Amino acid sequence: MTADSIGQTSGAANSDSRFAHKPTRHIGERIIEAILFAVSMTAVAVTVGIVGILLVESASFFEQVSMIDFLTDTQWTIMFADKHYGVLPLLAGTLVTSTVALLFAVPVGTIAAVYLSEFASVRVRETVKPTLELLAGVPTVVYGYFALLMVTPALQWFMPDLPGFNMLGPGLVIGVMIIPYITSMAEDAMRSVPMQMREGSYAMGATRLQTSMRVVVPAATSGIVAAYILGISRAFGETMVVAVAAGQQPNFTWDPTEPGATITAFIVQVALGDLPHGSLEYQSIFAVGLVLVLMTLFFNVLGHMARMRFREVY
């Protein structure tokens, strides 16, 4: 029952002023609604903006650099005299750091989520969940400090040949950074598995671990996959940790003990220097930005399809 119809339903024979709506009030409501609508469309505008500029600038870039070179050249030396435009080194950098991060964060985050959801007492859960949120709020540049000055030296204690700039340290730190996201989302998914399902398992004589792993986790697959996808997106998009601690040399390698540069770190590096508007260097950051967005989009879609497949039926 909207405000408009209230006047109409009581529309007695009385055409007297009392039940007529004030035209100004009516217009006022419409204007407010229009304003709020326009404001909401900013979300759409931002997406359009992002897609637009990435495509436009990348188009200019690809007028000067062939797509084949871009995708196959194993060197990215765009800032030097001998210019190579292969995106593979940057892609490798992003993939290596993200893989290290996920190899660490996925098991740790999932086990922590299972523990929080199925084993821990309510009090522990109420204390730990906010702490995880606090963890997620630490600025990324501070994590960069952590990677460069604390994690790498610690790793060098085990691996004396590890260079000061490498992808292993930042990778692990990125892992720590995304653990709160994975744990939080996975735990939410597990908590929403109905108690009746657990009771069914316990009534069969199953232990807590058996119930968690054989019943709860499979039932929560959809939400857990969503948590992993979020982790992947975060790992791909992480910038400062790598910029600070991985060295900024694009390096086409799959070895995490070497230094390297990710797509994001490259953008930062270029932005720190001189960036004449319209130059090839300027356009290159949009081209690699496009690659990054496509990668994130790919995994988001994959995740969406996986979630649809594992839809909870209860």
Next chain:
Amino acid sequence: MVEKSTMDMSIRVEHKESSTEARALASLKAEAKALDFWYGENQALKSINMRIDEFRVTALIGPSGCGKSTYLRCFNRMHDLQDNTRYGGAILFQPDGVNILDRSVDPIEVRMRIGMVFQKPNPFPKSIFENVAYGLRVRGQNNRTEIADRVEQALREASIWDEVRERLDDMAFNLSGGQQQRLCIARALATEPELLLFDEPTSALDPNATANIEDLIHRLKEKVTILIVTHNMQQAARVSDYTAFMYLGELVEFGATRGVFTNPAKKQTEDYITGRYG
């Protein structure tokens, strides 16, 4: 008093052995002795004494909130899953004569010998086959042929084998409500429990499915002792050998079903049965 005579007739048809001799021959499977139970400060069960005879169906009836489900769940220590609950007294389980409520008894052990079927069917998010096999796997059984045999046997006992034999790998969720509940019964049967607890198993089902399951219970009792909670008095009359009437956490009356329904000893029982209160 038309009601009484219809019940009379159905009981006469269903239960052939109703003499006290038959009752004396039945051995004891479990016995509640001065059983108390507390949710926090609130005492939900008060000093219940009850025999559960082997290979018989014992029904628990009573108005909402009388504690029948609470009582049922004591038998497989389900209350252990919640904080702030406390048992008092004992439930002696035969042939061991052990008090299964005792702290030193591991609830998991209890649940491996006593099975439960819930009010709302709760199959796991697995295939039909894996649902039934779950209990076996949890017990460390890994032999594929063994498992397949036991699964088929359980599904037959639950009268659902013919309907699912062609699609054992289908997700259990795709079954109808009645089929899911029979699946849950098969699941409980696969591990050959000594006592099977039914918590209002047909309250979420349509009349056809209900009739199916009542038939099933009637057949199952030859192999398993059954304790069933039901809010439906007619079901209790149709299905059980003994009936216990509970009210506000106490056992008011207990006896052979026919006797309880045709000639209740307590006025409270009579009032409930004749529908004076629900």
Next chain:
Amino acid sequence: MHDTQAIRQLVLRGRRRDAIFAIIGLICMMIGILTLAFLLAGLIQDGAHRLNWSFFQNFPSRRAEQAGILSAMVGSSLVMLITAATAIPFGIGAGIYLEEYARRSWVTNLIEVNVTNLAGVPSIIYGLLALSLFVYALDFGQSILSAGLTLALMILPVIIVSTREAIRAIPVSIREAAYGVGATRWQLVRDHILPYSAGGILTGVIIGLARAIGETAPIITIGALTFIAFLPASPITAEFPFISFEWLESPFTVMPIQMFNWLSRPQAAFQENAAAAGLVLVVMTLVMNGTAIWLRIRFRKRIKW
């Protein structure tokens, strides 16, 4: 299986596995917390001694001992001002529209899908958008205004989502009651929805701003300079009209960038400065996030529908 001995063995083994997993789970849960503890310890050890009054009052300098974060702090504050002034009305407005006004239509779906998507876009992409749009196309230049708007776009999804959740918690009966006495939709929002959801909205705003303060990548991308040894012109002037907007166009730096700059220099003295700046940043974000969480808990307890 009626073999009680076998059952007992099985159960014991199961219990043991439960216990082992519980320990592993506890460790995994603590990894994050332990990391935070180590991090803080490291920052304090390296940088705490640099935290004296002069640190907060000095500009960055080639001489590490004399460097301070004054320009960075002022820069951060001014940027936050713009961000808050933009993101809050837009975010809350969009949240209100989606919850109270929007009917189910393809447009509404489009908006919602976009909000969800934008929440997952890496922050540096916002920097690219801002570079192209604010810095060049709209010619705001590499200024505080551009930076503020960039961060506003970035935290918009956070504010929209938390506004929606806060509004959703209000039961339908309140709306029915208001309409029942003849209120218009806007009156309902102004007099009932906003006041009751204020707590949840505030929480989201604080979390969003805390994220914005710590963001480096998008700001670097739009060209914040890392060595700023002056302050932007003050917003308050001594003469009429007493408010100046010069500062909007000024070059600037922010705290995370200052820390990044110091971190990039090899000299140990600068690393100490970086640690000190990091300490300030971490304390600030912890306090802000902690306040938001505390507020959320308090509001949840107070209002019992």
